[in-house]
Amino acid sequence: MTVEPLDPSESIRLAVLGVGNIGKVHVQAARAMDDVDLVAVADAVPENRAYANRVGVDVVYDDYANLLRTEPVDAVVVALPPFLHHDAVEHAARRDCHVFVEKPLARTAEESRDLLETATAADVLVGVDHTVRYIPAVRRVREAYARGAVGDVPYATVSRVNYGSFARPPARGPLPGWHLNGDAAGGGVLVELGVHLFDVLSWTFGDLEVLAADMDSQLDIPVEDSATVLLRATETDTRITLHCGSYQWEDDDEFNLTFRLEGLTGTLDAGEYLPDSFYGNAARAAVRNVARQLRGHEPEYFGPTYYLQAYYAALRDFLDAVRAGETPPVDGRDGLRAVELAETAYEQADRPGQSLEVSR
Amino acid sequence: MTRGTQARSLDAGDVGDAVATVAEPLLDALAGDGSAGADRVAVVPDVHYPYHPSTGMTTNPAVVGALFSVLASRRPDVERVLAVRSGPAVDTRRTVGYLGYDDVADTHGADVAVLDDAPPTDVETSGEAGAVPAVLSDAAVVPVPSARIDGSVPLFGCLALLARATGADPANASSVAKAVEAVDPGGALVDATYTFTGEPARPRALLAGDDVATVEDALARLLGVDTGAIPGFAAAARVTETADRSARRSAASSVDGLDVDGLAATLPEGELPASTEPHRLVRAGYRLYTWVSGDVYPPQLEADG
Numbered sequence: 266m267t268v269e270p271l272d273p274s275e276s277i278r279l280a281v282l283g284v285g286n287i288g289k290v291h292v293q294a295a296r297a298m299d300d301v302d303l304v305a306v307a308d309a310v311p312e313n314r315a316y317a318n319r320v321g322v323d324v325v326y327d328d329y330a331n332l333l334r335t336e337p338v339d340a341v342v343v344a345l346p347p348f349l350h351h352d353a354v355e356h357a358a359r360r361d362c363h364v365f366v367e368k369p370l371a372r373t374a375e376e377s378r379d380l381l382e383t384a385t386a387a388d389v390l391v392g393v394d395h396t397v398r399y400i401p402a403v404r405r406v407r408e409a410y411a412r413g414a415v416g417d418v419p420y421a422t423v424s425r426v427n428y429g430s431f432a433r434p435p436a437r438g439p440l441p442g443w444h445l446n447g448d449a450a451g452g453g454v455l456v457e458l459g460v461h462l463f464d465v466l467s468w469t470f471g472d473l474e475v476l477a478a479d480m481d482s483q484l485d486i487p488v489e490d491s492a493t494v495l496l497r498a499t500e501t502d503t504r505i506t507l508h509c510g511s512y513q514w515e516d517d518d519e520f521n522l523t524f525r526l527e528g529l530t531g532t533l534d535a536g537e538y539l540p541d542s543f544y545g546n547a548a549r550a551a552v553r554n555v556a557r558q559l560r561g562h563e564p565e566y567f568g569p570t571y572y573l574q575a576y577y578a579a580l581r582d583f584l585d586a587v588r589a590g591e592t593p594p595v596d597g598r599d600g601l602r603a604v605e606l607a608e609t610a611y612e613q614a615d616r617p618g619q620s621l622e623v624s625r
Numbered sequence: 626m627t628r629g630t631q632a633r634s635l636d637a638g639d640v641g642d643a644v645a646t647v648a649e650p651l652l653d654a655l656a657g658d659g660s661a662g663a664d665r666v667a668v669v670p671d672v673h674y675p676y677h678p679s680t681g682m683t684t685n686p687a688v689v690g691a692l693f694s695v696l697a698s699r700r701p702d703v704e705r706v707l708a709v710r711s712g713p714a715v716d717t718r719r720t721v722g723y724l725g726y727d728d729v730a731d732t733h734g735a736d737v738a739v740l741d742d743a744p745p746t747d748v749e750t751s752g753e754a755g756a757v758p759a760v761l762s763d764a765a766v767v768p769v770p771s772a773r774i775d776g777s778v779p780l781f782g783c784l785a786l787l788a789r790a791t792g793a794d795p796a797n798a799s800s801v802a803k804a805v806e807a808v809d810p811g812g813a814l815v816d817a818t819y820t821f822t823g824e825p826a827r828p829r830a831l832l833a834g835d836d837v838a839t840v841e842d843a844l845a846r847l848l849g850v851d852t853g854a855i856p857g858f859a860a861a862a863r864v865t866e867t868a869d870r871s872a873r874r875s876a877a878s879s880v881d882g883l884d885v886d887g888l889a890a891t892l893p894e895g896e897l898p899a900s901t902e903p904h905r906l907v908r909a910g911y912r913l914y915t916w917v918s919g920d921v922y923p924p925q926l927e928a929d930g
Contacts (some may be wrong), residue, residue, distance in 0.1 A: 289924030297921045316927070434682065434898050435776045436674035438714030483677050484723045512677070516898065517925070554918035564920040569911075573923055 268363075268388050270590035271339060276302040277584055278338045282329040282353050284313040287367060287394075287576070288344035290567075292317060294577040295342070297566050301584060307332040330356050338362055340587050342394075342580065347372050347456070348449040351380045358387035365392040365583045365593075369460045369607070370600030372451030377604045381597045392583035392593035393600030397425070397461040397522070398468050399575035399582075402538035406524050407469045415528025421505045423466060425458045426521045429490065429511030445486055453488030455480070455610060458509040460603040464595070465524065466505060467602055470498035473505070477618075478610035483512045494610045518543035520572050626650050627834035627843045629883025635818055635829060637687050644691035644814070647831045647882070651812040652699045654835030655765055665704040665764040666696060666811065667738065669790045671771040671781065673712035675723040681821030684771045686725045688816040688831065692769065693733035705733065706760060710740040710790055717741050740790055750803040751864075757791040757807045765811030766790070768837065772817035772830075772844060776897050779850045783813040783841045784861050801857025805837065806864040813840040815847075822848055823895015828888055832880060836870050838862035843880045847889050 295303045305324035306317045314325040326332040333356045340363040343353045371377040384391045430441035443449040473496045480489035491510040524535035540546030547569035554564035567573035586593040632643035670684035678685040711717040730737045743758035768786040775781035777796045785795035793800035817830035834840045845852045852858045
């Protein structure tokens with residue numbers, strides 16, 4: 266889809282709806298962009314509005330609908346809980362405002378399709394924040410595969426495990442809120458982390474079919490905290506195992522991601538491209554950025570915290586597409602596909618499996 | 626006497642057998658006269674946060690279920706209460722549910738008493754007026770701590786658990802002693818099926834007895850902690866001392882049925898994970914870096930408040 270491009274001499278007027286954990290990263294990323302005017306933010310939580318004020322956003326709202334009615338903006342970041350995505354996009358579409366939506370695009374495939382129809386009818390562009398495909402190590406694996414570095418790939422595995430919204434020791438409250446409410450979030454870890462992995466796989470291998478799926482929870486919580494899915498890439502006939510979990514204590518310097526392709530001539534493993542040492546990488550990135558500044562160049566934003574770089578890059582790509590009036594590189598169809606795959610995996614997991622007894 | 630054992634496995638049946646074996650002296654006391662023979666037994670597990678029991682950071686619900694089970698068979702008439710309070714700012718009801726304790730209570734006919742909002746009753750401890758949750762004041766209270774080190778106290782054992790149950794500060798020696806005096810514990814059962822001493826382990830061990838001070842002493846030995854460093858230990862030992870216990874304490878140099886020191890030698894040595902709260906010097910250094918380089922400040926480095 267193409268729409269009217271923005272005036273290249275004007276700043277992009279942006280608002281961030283939702284200034285929670287990831288919304289804050291979008292606020293900081295947007296503030297670093299020279300051609301972006303972060304006009305306002307909206308958040309129902311006073312502490313989050315205070316954060317925005319503290320980092321230099323003067324105009325804050327407690328109601329995103331009110332922001333959209335009041336502020337003239339070209340685009341918004343929708344970093345609200347998933348149950349509000351559809352409503353926020355509807356409000357934005359009424360104001361001819363392009364939307365960059367946090368994953369999952371919406372809670373269900375049906376809600377996602379409806380959201381996209383609303384956006385299309387209003388001629389607004391939809392980008393989806395599937396940041397994992399922007400992680401440099403993931404990109405390098407995908408690029409090597411695409412140039413045929415290991416030949417055909419009969420088998421691949423991808424996983425991401427963290428501790429969700431729980432706090433590893435030392436314990437501190439409060440407990441996670443909407444993340445553990447399946448109605449509000451659209452599900453458990455499969456829609457929290459799994460959709461990222463579906464997106465990476467679709468981006469790498471094309472169409473996927475879900476062969477089997479299994480969900481589990483380590484605690485007696487209302488949603489799954491681990492999901493394992495067996496997939497087949499229909500174009501390449503690659504079998505893939507996907508696992509995501511929100512059960513593992515995660516330290517600040519850890520990023521438990523695997524993406525490994527077993528090819529006919531060798532293996533591609535994202536782990537080989539991830540920094541050996543978080544702190545060593547941070548120090549090197551900091552030195553590089555100081556040197557860039559001395560030479561009068563822009564820094565690599567979020568350089569020392571490499572996993573946050575992906576958020577900057579994803580938002581930058583979306584805003585470049587908005588300026589050009591072109592479909593964003595990660596668009597609503599990508600977001601819908603990831604939600605459809607998650608939904609299919611839930612359906613597969615609900616089907617009673619057949620156990621085969623092995624005779625001794 | 627403190628008794629110890631190791632379960633054959635962590636299957637519910639083996640854990641149940643081990644609890645039945647180790648808790649016998651405790652059950653004798655709960656069936657006897659005096660406060661320990663009260664009509665209500667309040668069992669207090671460590672549910673400070675919904676950490677999975679296999680991390681060693683919370684009490685294994687299978688152990689509490691087994692205790693309720695043997696208690697019901699020994700004293701079917703007794704009112705069984707699961708008395709719970711999570712850590713600061715953590716929702717106790719949700720934590721208890723996430724850990725599976727609602728099912729334990731249902732299965733064993735125990736009432737769940739959330740101590741955060743339980744009605745208080747006045748008590749006098751060492752001549753001073755105070756208040757504790759009423760559900761604890763006229764019950765035989767049995768702390769069932771996990772076997773773990775902690776950030777605020779060297780180990781979060783029987784005494785810290787009792788202090789938290791009453792709403793007192795587990796790190797304050799005077800508060801701990803008053804809490805112990807106020808609730809008059811009927812004994813204790815330590816869940817060391819899993820432990821946390823810097824890393825998790827699964828020694829499958831249980832310790833129990835009718836004297837909370839000697840059980841705490843055994844737990845301290847298991848975790849390699851000096852009882853002198855446990856807030857309120859000496860005072861709690863004094864207030865729970867009886868003539869009978871005094872004789873047994875001086876005679877008891879080992880735990881009956883378990884080589885605690887040998888088991889302790891197999892446990893990992895370490896500390897709690899470092900706080901995820903960034904140190905102020907890290908924050909200051911990063912802000913200086915962003916000022917020099919033009920990079921942006923990651924929100925994750927903001928103080929939690």
